[in-house]
Amino acid sequence: MSSSAVIANPAIESAAARKSFALMFCCTLIGALAQIMLKTGTAQVGAHITLGQVVHQPSLFFKFALGILTNPRTFFGYLLYGVNTVLVALALKGRELSRLYPIIALTYVWVTFLSIFVLPGEHLNVYRVLGIAAIVTGVSVLGLKK
Amino acid sequence: MKTPISSIILVLFSSFVGSFGAVGLKLGAERLGGGIAKLLTNYWLAVGVALYLISSVFYMMGISQGELTVLFPMISLGYIWALLWARLLFKEQFTVAKVGGLALIVFGVALINLGNA
Numbered sequence: 001m002s003s004s005a006v007i008a009n010p011a012i013e014s015a016a017a018r019k020s021f022a023l024m025f026c027c028t029l030i031g032a033l034a035q036i037m038l039k040t041g042t043a044q045v046g047a048h049i050t051l052g053q054v055v056h057q058p059s060l061f062f063k064f065a066l067g068i069l070t071n072p073r074t075f076f077g078y079l080l081y082g083v084n085t086v087l088v089a090l091a092l093k094g095r096e097l098s099r100l101y102p103i104i105a106l107t108y109v110w111v112t113f114l115s116i117f118v119l120p121g122e123h124l125n126v127y128r129v130l131g132i133a134a135i136v137t138g139v140s141v142l143g144l145k146k
Numbered sequence: 147m148k149t150p151i152s153s154i155i156l157v158l159f160s161s162f163v164g165s166f167g168a169v170g171l172k173l174g175a176e177r178l179g180g181g182i183a184k185l186l187t188n189y190w191l192a193v194g195v196a197l198y199l200i201s202s203v204f205y206m207m208g209i210s211q212g213e214l215t216v217l218f219p220m221i222s223l224g225y226i227w228a229l230l231w232a233r234l235l236f237k238e239q240f241t242v243a244k245v246g247g248l249a250l251i252v253f254g255v256a257l258i259n260l261g262n263a
Contacts, residue, residue, distance in 0.1 A: 035218055042210035049207050050152040051159055065203045074206065108219055115214040122213045127261030131254040135222050138250030142225065144243035 020094030024103045027087050032110035034080040036118055041073030098143025105139035108132050149212030149262050156208030157220045164201035165227030169235060170194025216262050222251045 045067040054060050068074040091100065112132055115122045174191030177184075185191070209217050226248055232238040 035214065038206060039209050039214045042206045045206075045210060048150070048152070048211040051155050051204070051207075052152075054207075061203060064207055068203070068206050078202075108222070111218045112215050115218075119214060122215050124215065125261045127257045128215060131257030131261065132219060134250045134254030134257060135219050136254075138247045138254060139222060139225070140247075141243050141250070142247035144241075144247075146242050 016094045020091045020100070021103060023087060023091040024100050025106070027084050027091060028103060028107040028110060030080060030084045030087070031107050032114055034077045034084060035111050036114050037073050037077035037080065039119060041071045041077055042068065045071050045074065098145070101143040102140040105136040108136050108139075149216040153208045153212040153217060154220065154259070156204050157217050158223065160201045160204035160208060161221055161224035162227055163204060164198055165224050165231060167194050167197035167201060168228050169231050170197055172236065216258055219258050220255055223255055225251060
């Protein structure tokens with residue numbers, strides 16, 4: 001069987017697509033986990049800085065950047081994001097980006113659930129649930145071909 | 147815990163800076179191919195990655211206080227900037243799906259912030 005015959009085989013093509021979907025699904029879980037690590041890490045890094053303060057005193061930016069580089073949680077969170085980015089790139093090889101948007105949008109659901117269960121001081125209300133639903137739908141339709 | 151406005155502003159600013167990171171990566175991706183040496187001297191890719199890293203620092207400043215349930219969904223506003231730059235710089239057409247999707251995203255973020263009040 002020649003290589004072009006393999007690519008033309010719809011069974012193998014859909015298997016590759018399924019693999020892509022599965023990989024992207026895992027990526028949304030890893031991405032959500034990274035978010036939680038980053039959030040708990042930044043809470044340890046130090047006092048809250050506003051954008052205005054950074055504009056007046058740019059050194060605050062570098063001080064904060066150094067803080068997140070040396071905090072184990074934020075460092076590991078960034079590392080997880082790096083790994084995730086490579087996996088996303090691999091998933092994109094098997095399927096075009098527009099078809100994967102609905103799966104990518106799941107990240108908003110995972111982050112919300114994980115936040116509620118793991119982080120202190122987070123809460124849900126009707127507005128937030130409807131808001132997340134609207135965002136997930138919005139991101140999902142971005143890739144539609146019309 | 148209530149999410150401070152300063153955190154919301156930082157995350158918005160981060161999504162704005164990050165959208166230029168996407169522009170850098172797109173310009174870099176158009177110049178891909180030709181081995182490792184060409185990849186390492188692809189300055190648009192470097193600019194894209196640098197802008198993403200800078201935007202991530204502002205994002206981290208933002209989430210250091212406030213609720214992730216409010217702040218994380220605001221990242222989706224980055225799609226607005228990205229589609230705008232795609233239209234202006236790369237002449238990509240607006241479609242019904244893109245405009246409809248963006249409207250839903252803006253509506254969703256507005257709802258979430260109503261829930262913060």
